[in-house]
Amino acid sequence: MLKHLPFTLLWMLCLGSMAMAQTLDAVVPETGAKDMAERYAAEAELPVLATASTLPKTLQKQLAGLNRQATTLRHTQSNGKMNVIAGYGAQGKLVFKMTTKSNGVEADFTSYYPNGKRMDSGRLAYGKPDGLWKTWYASGALRSTTAYDAQKWQAVSQELRRANPKSSFHSHALPSSLASNAGFARHTRTAPAADGYLPPFTTALAHGAAYNYHPNGELSDSTTYSYGLRNGLWTEWYANGQKKRQGTYLKGQKWGGWSSYSPNGELAKLEEYKADELLHQKQYGRQK
Numbered sequence: 001m002l003k004h005l006p007f008t009l010l011w012m013l014c015l016g017s018m019a020m021a022q023t024l025d026a027v028v029p030e031t032g033a034k035d036m037a038e039r040y041a042a043e044a045e046l047p048v049l050a051t052a053s054t055l056p057k058t059l060q061k062q063l064a065g066l067n068r069q070a071t072t073l074r075h076t077q078s079n080g081k082m083n084v085i086a087g088y089g090a091q092g093k094l095v096f097k098m099t100t101k102s103n104g105v106e107a108d109f110t111s112y113y114p115n116g117k118r119m120d121s122g123r124l125a126y127g128k129p130d131g132l133w134k135t136w137y138a139s140g141a142l143r144s145t146t147a148y149d150a151q152k153w154q155a156v157s158q159e160l161r162r163a164n165p166k167s168s169f170h171s172h173a174l175p176s177s178l179a180s181n182a183g184f185a186r187h188t189r190t191a192p193a194a195d196g197y198l199p200p201f202t203t204a205l206a207h208g209a210a211y212n213y214h215p216n217g218e219l220s221d222s223t224t225y226s227y228g229l230r231n232g233l234w235t236e237w238y239a240n241g242q243k244k245r246q247g248t249y250l251k252g253q254k255w256g257g258w259s260s261y262s263p264n265g266e267l268a269k270l271e272e273y274k275a276d277e278l279l280h281q282k283q284y285g286r287q288k
Contacts, residue, residue: 049074059083059100061127062107065202068096089114096200098124106130111200113138120200125150129204135197137215143197147208152227153188156205160184187228187252204228214239223249238263247273 052063055075063085070087077083083100096111110121117140122133130150135143160181190199206225214220218241223234229252236244242265247258254273262268262285271281 055085056083058105059085062098062100062124064127066096066109066200067198067202068111068200070095109200119197122148124201126154127201128153129201135199139215141215141217142213144210144212146206146210147225148204149207150205152207153203153205156184156227184228226251247271 049072051073052060055063055073059075068087071090072088072092074086074088075083076086085098085100087095087097089095091114093114093116094112096109098107098109100107105125107124108122109124111119113119115138117138118136119138120133120135122129123131128150129148132145132147134145137143185203188203188205190202190204192198205228207227209222209224211222212220214237216239218239219237220239221234221236223230224232226232230249231251232249233246234249235246238244240263242263243261244263245258245260247254248256253276255275256273258271258273259267260269260271267284269281269283272279
């Protein structure tokens with residue numbers, strides 16, 4: 001049939017076939033290369049099973065001392081700088097996730113309850129909490145917000161290891177209760193909360209404002225910390241929002257007048273303190 005077609009038409013058909021072949025040769029390799037590159041990139045981002053000992057030393061330091069136990073670790077590295085470590089429990093549920101910064105010193109940390117809700121979240125520096133940390137109840141309600149300072153923790157701990165710490169800055173800037181290794185350890189060691197909540201870090205230096213909340217969302221207490229010690233006005237509230245107690249701390253010790261109230265807001269007791277020592281008190285109402 002083709003032999004009966006005009007020569008010009010046959011020539012046009014040949015040229016069209018050659019052009020189509022060239023187009024396919026140009027398009028298919030590009031598309032294939034793009035798909036291949038995307039697939040390799042995706043595989044490079046897949047989490048890799050790891051153990052703490054196989055992680056870079058900077059990451060090992062960040063994980064050291066954390067009170068969040070995981071049976072499985074997954075490690076992802078992006079651009080050779082950003083590291084993501086995820087810890088999973090026995091049932092495969094996410095326990096914590098830590099993303100390190102490019103400098104290897106700072107890391108964003110979040111841990112989770114078995115129901116998937118956040119337990120706590122904040123930044124780590126040199127393996128210590130730094131900046132604002134938030135904690136939540138298993139219901140999802142906010143539990144607390146606390147300011148920490150990792151650089152101050154590191155500076156004081158280094159000064160305490162000096163051969164002659166009496167000539168260093170902390171002996172003058174800090175209260176005597178912190179001017180020893182035992183005192184510093186006592187005021188920076190974290191402990192479980194009354195309801196059993198355990199912070200993810202074992203040691204921390206609170207420095208700044210701190211707020212605790214009742215499970216119903218009402219403020220429980222508020223204060224300010226200076227080098228791990230309560231310093232300034234301290235106020236406590238009942239779960240119904242009524243003020244419960246109020247007074248002043250000076251370098252971790254109660255000073256001056258303190259007042260206590262009943263759940264309905266009536267004055268219940270007045271106290272006078274000096275360096276944590278109760279000088280005298282007076283009770284009111286039914287508590288006399």
